[in-house]
Amino acid sequence: MDWDWNFVWEIMPTLIQGVKITILATILGSVLAAIVGLGIALARRSENRIVARGVGWFAEFIRGTPLLVQLYFIFYVLPDIGILLPPLVAGVIGLGLHYGTYTAEVYRAGIDNVPRGQWEAAKACNLSGRHTWTHIILPQAIPPMIPALANYFIAMFKETPLLSAITVLELMNQAKSVANTYYRYIEPMTLVGAFFLVISLCSVVLLRWLEHRYGRIER
Amino acid sequence: MPTPIIKVDAISKSFGAFKVLDGLSMQVMPGEKLALIGPSGSGKTTILRILMTLEKIDGGHIQVDGEQLYHMERNGQLLAADERHLARMRQKIGMVFQLFNLFPHKCVMDNVTLAPMLTKGVARAAAEKRAMELLDMVGLADKAKAMPAQLSGGQKQRVAIARALALSPKIMLFDEVTSALDPELVEEVLNVMRKLAAETDMTMLLVTHEMGFAHDFADRVLFFDRGRIVEEGKPDEIFRHPKQERTQSFLKKIIAAGHRV
Numbered sequence: 001m002d003w004d005w006n007f008v009w010e011i012m013p014t015l016i017q018g019v020k021i022t023i024l025a026t027i028l029g030s031v032l033a034a035i036v037g038l039g040i041a042l043a044r045r046s047e048n049r050i051v052a053r054g055v056g057w058f059a060e061f062i063r064g065t066p067l068l069v070q071l072y073f074i075f076y077v078l079p080d081i082g083i084l085l086p087p088l089v090a091g092v093i094g095l096g097l098h099y100g101t102y103t104a105e106v107y108r109a110g111i112d113n114v115p116r117g118q119w120e121a122a123k124a125c126n127l128s129g130r131h132t133w134t135h136i137i138l139p140q141a142i143p144p145m146i147p148a149l150a151n152y153f154i155a156m157f158k159e160t161p162l163l164s165a166i167t168v169l170e171l172m173n174q175a176k177s178v179a180n181t182y183y184r185y186i187e188p189m190t191l192v193g194a195f196f197l198v199i200s201l202c203s204v205v206l207l208r209w210l211e212h213r214y215g216r217i218e219r
Numbered sequence: 220m221p222t223p224i225i226k227v228d229a230i231s232k233s234f235g236a237f238k239v240l241d242g243l244s245m246q247v248m249p250g251e252k253l254a255l256i257g258p259s260g261s262g263k264t265t266i267l268r269i270l271m272t273l274e275k276i277d278g279g280h281i282q283v284d285g286e287q288l289y290h291m292e293r294n295g296q297l298l299a300a301d302e303r304h305l306a307r308m309r310q311k312i313g314m315v316f317q318l319f320n321l322f323p324h325k326c327v328m329d330n331v332t333l334a335p336m337l338t339k340g341v342a343r344a345a346a347e348k349r350a351m352e353l354l355d356m357v358g359l360a361d362k363a364k365a366m367p368a369q370l371s372g373g374q375k376q377r378v379a380i381a382r383a384l385a386l387s388p389k390i391m392l393f394d395e396v397t398s399a400l401d402p403e404l405v406e407e408v409l410n411v412m413r414k415l416a417a418e419t420d421m422t423m424l425l426v427t428h429e430m431g432f433a434h435d436f437a438d439r440v441l442f443f444d445r446g447r448i449v450e451e452g453k454p455d456e457i458f459r460h461p462k463q464e465r466t467q468s469f470l471k472k473i474i475a476a477g478h479r480v
Contacts, residue, residue, distance in 0.1 A: 124316075124320075126309040126310055140322075140324050
């Protein structure tokens with residue numbers, strides 16, 4: 001078994017196509033997870049018991065089942081009831097929903113960490129519930145939880161190869177297809193690993209910076 | 220005979236099994252300066268928090284400025300107040316907290332202008348002009364752009380007073396506003412309150428352990444114990460000639476602890 005640099009350069013454009021999709025899926029999935037997580041966290045605090053309980057059970061259900069199964073459901077089962085999604089859209093929804101249930105816990109902790117006095121001061125200032133959230137609570141809750149959120153987004157990035165199971169042409173899928181075409185696995189799979197490693201390491205540097213920038217709030 | 224601006228009628232409030240207010244009734248006249256004193260757990264802070272609608276009541280009625288606070292009249296019936304009614308009533312009342320509770324992510328100016336802009340639709344320029352007047356009054360005009368974390372405790376509390384005043388309440392509640400301060404910073408906050416009392420006709424209720432200040436500042440002193448008002452009267456009557464035994468023993472303890480009366 002020997003390493004063939006010519007083959008590497010030959011398959012590189014295809015793999016870079018895959019990397020682009022991987023990164024795109026991660027970014028869109030992260031945005032969706034950030035929004036879904038906030039929605040779940042707020043709904044679980046709702047005074048409406050049915051909403052709070054229902055969303056709570058939904059989140060437990062999503063968290064308690066494998067992402068791969070959820071992806072299969074979204075891509076292969078939903079068409080049975082008339083919902084036909086393109087692979088990348090199905091993948092982003094799967095990633096966003098799944099990780100949204102985790103980021104919801106980050107939001108919950110972040111919101112709980114805002115001192116009770118802030119809620120009371122907002123009330124004494126006669127701010128409405130909506131203004132209290134948008135001007136007082138969330139601006140204080142979110143910065144300290146950015147590192148924890150980013151951690152989940154990096155974890156999500158490393159799970160994107162699961163999207164190959166629903167025909168998304170991300171990095172892993174592209175590597176598999178060139179490997180299956182030429183019957184050479186060592187170069188494509190090594191490169192997949194290398195791409196993930198390099199991007200993860202860059203992300204860790206970014207994460208450290210985020211922790212430094214947002215990790216604490218001065219009172 | 221003017222009518223009271225606050226009428227508290229048979230309010231009860233429990234935290235779990237602990238009855239913190241036990242059928243409390245009191246009245247406050249417009250412009251009156253009231254000091255609420257008593258041991259911790261006696262209910263004096265709780266009644267302030269109830270007036271600010273930070274706690275729910277278990278029973279009784281409160282009238283503020285001629286209107287029910289926790290109830291609303293609909294077709295001659297008294298119903299529990301909804302959020303809209305509470306929001307309208309809160310406009311009449313401002314509160315300053317023991318731990319300041321400034322918004323740490325906003326500069327001093329924004330702390331003061333936020334509520335007028337959001338709740339009253341005041342334009343930024345007008346809100347900032349008013350805020351500068353208020354910051355000037357509390358002696359912090361030069362700190363408008365500072366963040367709360369850069370201020371001393373005394374400065375934070377003075378900003379908190381300006382923030383509460385920005386909404387022009389008729390009634391101001393002060394909840395142990397100097398208790399969290401280093402001793403050398405207490406006086407600057409008390410001075411602002413003296414100034415406020417001298418320059419405005421606002422009704423002021425303060426819960427305090429500063430007996431000397433309460434004596435000089437208040438028109439009337441209420442002594443709380445176990446969720447009831449045990450004794451009330453002019454500062455001289457309460458501090459120099461307390462009639463009730465519980466008041467006497469409380470003041471004795473306070474003096475023994477080194478507080479000036």
